[in-house]
Every structure is written in structure tokens, then in C-alpha cells.
Amino acid sequence: LRELSTEGLREHAAGALTRARQRSTVLTDAVDDGDLVRQHSKLMSPLVWDLAHIGSQEELWLVRDVGGREPLRPDIDDLYDAFQHPRADRPALPLLGPAEAREYVGEVRAKAFEVLEKAPMEGRRLTEAAFAFGMITQHEQQHDETMLATHQLRKGEPVLHAPPAPTRRGGPLPAEVEVPAGAFLMGTSVEPWSLDNERPAHEVWVDGFLIDTTPVTNAEYVRFLEAGGYDQQRWWSEAGWKYRQEHDITAPRFWWRETDGWWRTRFGVREPVPAGQPVMHVSFYEAEAYAAWAGKRLPTEREWEKAARFDPATGQSRRYPWGNEEPTAERANLGQAHLSPAEAGAYPAGASPLGVHQLIGDVWEWTSSDFHGYPGFAAFPYREYSEVFFGPEYKVLRGGSFGTDAAAIRGTFRNWDYPIRRQIFSGFRCARDLPGV
Ligand code: AVJ
């Protein structure tokens, strides 16, 4: 990317925007108008809100801010401002209908392409215009993942289709590996599309620790379940136990028990829970309880990032576990190419130099860290992107899921959510201190 010319950057931006729109179209054309305007869960917006919100943000940032163009629909800015209307209230708003929303996002996109033809893309470094195009692509892809989570909550026959995710390749892996003690460069000041909360790069000390080579699988999680883990307060934090009691949480979301074992629904398909895939749809509190039961703990965010990016041969931090090259289908399960995580061990080509697998893709991984700004943090382009979320209420998740697009993930990427949330594609891996330290 750093070697791209202005024309190369324009082509890159246009291709990335088009791929994001193809995905938004798949997600919104797959269901009928009733399903587009319906609220499938209080936790989610109607799909038609996400669609028009994608267009509204694109209008604000690309058409108006970068392009200096006249507003297309200034009258609807407020409707699609996520801060003015919580998700639960969005169905009651006078939203654009499905046909209007489609027309609107198409008109905005046509204007955005006009702006792209003239926008300054490189100067001394990537320009703010180029960054805005990258940010809008990521924004659309993030909402596409949110819409995919809404599809998972939808009742009815399956409407999304994709080939099954790969199974384990290669021999058995060690359960855990050691990450050596030492300084490590966390975050980034150079990654061109990195968002404000990933910046700046800063050196951190990390004590030596052990980390699981793969996310915790369904088979492993079932052992916790069947050992009575959900009924034994000793594995749960105080807040976690309160949550478990109040909401009567007894298994991962979308699971139920039959005489022949555990089953789940996945995008409208009922199927036995696949043993080898990472567990998903668990909250932070469940992840924390499992780790305690297993005699381990969740990794901190800096531990996770060191396991993912540190190259012991050079002492440098990589962009991705496998190196600096972009994700491919051989390296990671991303972009809704499959409609589930892949079995643990399915991506040997994506492992880090220390032998940690599937850090990118498959399931978001809960860390034990609260969401805060790094030293030297500067909000960009506006405080509402991340800064207003800093604090102890949110936990950081890392690595992306099968539903995250490659354009919206990297070794430094930080996601955040409430510790009770589990409609997202969330799983985890465990870590522990080195014995005898
Ligand atoms: C980074 C996934 C927490 O969905 O709330 C979308 C991304 N920000 N629109 C979210 C986002 C503004 C954000 N997460």
C-alpha cells in the first residue's frame, strides 16, 4: 500500500468500496421487506437502518467533508445518528423504507465516486482524503458484520449460503506456547488505515506468559458446561455471577441440549454443535469463568497483541501474525467466506512465529482489558468514534471473526463491547502466568 501511486490508491479505494457494497447488498437482498424493517432483537437495529446509516455516514464524511458537496439529504442526518437514537428505539423512527434506502445509498455512492476522481490521495503521506475513503470502507464492513449478527438473530428459513469452513490441517498442536518476557512495540503509527484507538505505537513491557495455540473449542467448552461450571459460583466474578443469575444463562447463546448432545442454530440451520470449532456467542463473563475453571485466565490486550505480532527473530512487530502481507483465504477465515468459524488448527499458514494459530479471523477473542486510549491518544476524526467509549464498562476484543472483512482487521485492531454481550461472534483463548514466577 505504501508503494501505491495516487492512481493506485484511487483504484484500491474504489475496489474496497465496491466489495463492501456487494456485501451490504447480499445481506439486505437476502430477506424480504418485512424482515428488513423488523427488529429481530432489541440489541440490534432493523437491517434497513444499518443500510441507510452506511449511506448517511458516507454522505457526511466523503460527499460533504472530503468533497465539499451540497448535502443530499440533510433532513435525515439525525435519524441515522447512532448517538441520538439507541438501537431499541430505531424501529419507531420515520426511517427510509427499503426501496428509498437502496436508492439513497446508491445516490450517495455515485457522488462518492465523483469525489474520489479528484480527491488528493497522497502528499507527504496518505492524505486525510485517502484515509476517509479507507475509514468509510471499514465503517461499511463493520456494519455488514453487525447485519450478519442480526441475520443470526432472525427467525426463519436459512437465506445465506456459503461453503463450509475448513477443518483442521496438519498434525496436532501443542496446547500452549510461551511468549518470552520483554519489551514489545504495541499499536501503530504507520498502518495507513488504522483508526485513532490503535495509535500511536508505544513500547510496553510484557512478562513472560503462556498462551493457548488456538481459541477454546466447543468440545472443551462442553466439558466446563457438563462439569457444572454454570452452577458453581467459584468460577465466576461477582459481576459475572450476578449476570448469570439474573439472565439465567446456562449455555452459549443459540445452544440447547438434546438427549444426544448439544445443538445450535446458525443462520437458520439446526445442527449438532461441532466439536472442533471455536466456541462462540459467549459473553466476557462466561469466557472468564471458563478460564478460571481451566486453571487459566484471559490474556490482557497487550499479551494478545504480542502473541499476534511479535517476531522473536527481529524483535519487530508484524502487521499480522504471518507477516506483513494482506490476509488470504489460506491464512485466515474472514469476510463471510464461510458462515462459521473453522476448526481449531485449520489455518497453519496464518500462525504467528511463536506458533499461535487463528489469532485473525474465526471468532473475536475477549481479553481481560478495559477499553482505554494508548499513551498519546488523539481522537480522530471525532471523539465519538472511540474516545467516548473509553472506561471500565467496555472490554476489548481482538482478532476479528469469520464475519469480519479483511479491510477491517489487522494485528492492531481493537473492538470493544459490554461484558454481557454475546450476540456478536465472540469466543476467546486462555493464557496463564509462567509456572513458578
Ligand atoms: C467498533 C464495532 C464497536 O459497531 O459500534 C460502527 C464500529 N462505529 N459505526 C460499533 C462502528 C460506528 C463499532 N465497533
Ligand code: FE
Ligand atoms: Fe456506524
